[in-house]
Amino acid sequence: MTTPQPQPDPPAQGVHSYDDFTRLREVVVGRADHYTEHDADSSWRLFYYENVAPHLPEGQRRLSVPQQIVDELIEDVTGFADALAACGVSVLRPSAPGKNVQVSSPWWSSGATPPLNVRDNAVILGTTIVETAPHIRGRVFENDHLKPHFNRYFEQGANWLSMPRPALAAGSLDTAYFDHEGIDVTAAMSGEDALPIDGLGLEMVFDGAQCVRLGRDVLVNVANHNHLLAYRWLQRNFPDLRLHRLPGIADNHIDSIVSVLRPGLMLLRSPHYLQFLPKAMRGWDAIYPPPSSVPEPDYDAFGFVIPTASRYIDINVLSVDETTVVVNSLYPELISLLEQRGFTVVPVRHRHRRLFGGGHHCFTLDTVRDGSFEDYLTA
Structure with a gap:
């Protein structure tokens, strides 16, 4: 595999990121320090339900993660950051x-989540930083770890908006996706770990x-409905964007389902998902990820650990540009397939990919890319 060559840095600027595939200039890479525990309150259990439900002990709120695993995660994330720096x-x-x-709030208390999956609590829409509305109570203040960068971008000319902070009180999270799929999440929502707010109902989370x-x-x-409220907020605040409402192709995140590698070419989990994409994308060329031959680590020696991320997390790739992609080095089949399609692959190890809710795309917030307000979907 060829080594990508560093590119000269552009002049300092505010945020400028319209896509996930043009030349990446500046990026935030998360940190996993002290990620030794999951606080499995009801908001956490619902968010990760499909992955954690078969494994979650009844009534257990604190789920510890062995320090050795955390140390190895930190090592892998550091290697990821170094690999991106080597790409310029x-x-x-x-x-x-x-x-x-x-x-804590007046309605609940929870353990804070370290700022590892920084893709979740913010999205860059052109020249605007949008802080989103967390699903998980322990992540409500997570973006404070990014505020020094956001402040600098604002001073350089970026716009900066925040969705309304959700109260995440009892009864404010919608189970409609699971109800529609015939999945009973009653057990996940049981337990008095939050107080209600009279008249609140379902609120914006995204x-x-x-x-x-x-x-x-x-x-x-x-x-x-939580997501629908956020979708309406985006419509009202970004009237120049053309938003495409996907009809619940997952319970929340979709970056382990579809990744655009460049206009006209996407990495797609399976042909099943074509029907949910905008009509203009259904005719695009799609790369379907092959089965992986590398098994998950054997965690028996550590006692009880719980997978939070999808078993498809290794398709959670990050594009450096339209021909260069960062892929987990423990997924040789995808590396080989992308190289056959002409991509330069940057292999970066991510050993514990299912334990911390994210892959390389999740670990990043790409704040500066070369792309602009292009129209890629007009036939």
């Missing part, structure tokens, strides 16, 4: 999270990883 990308990191941090950006077009996964 300016790499930013969040501030260091504290250990055993608790966050993650940046529910979006696929394509210049003037943005695909938006809407799986329930």
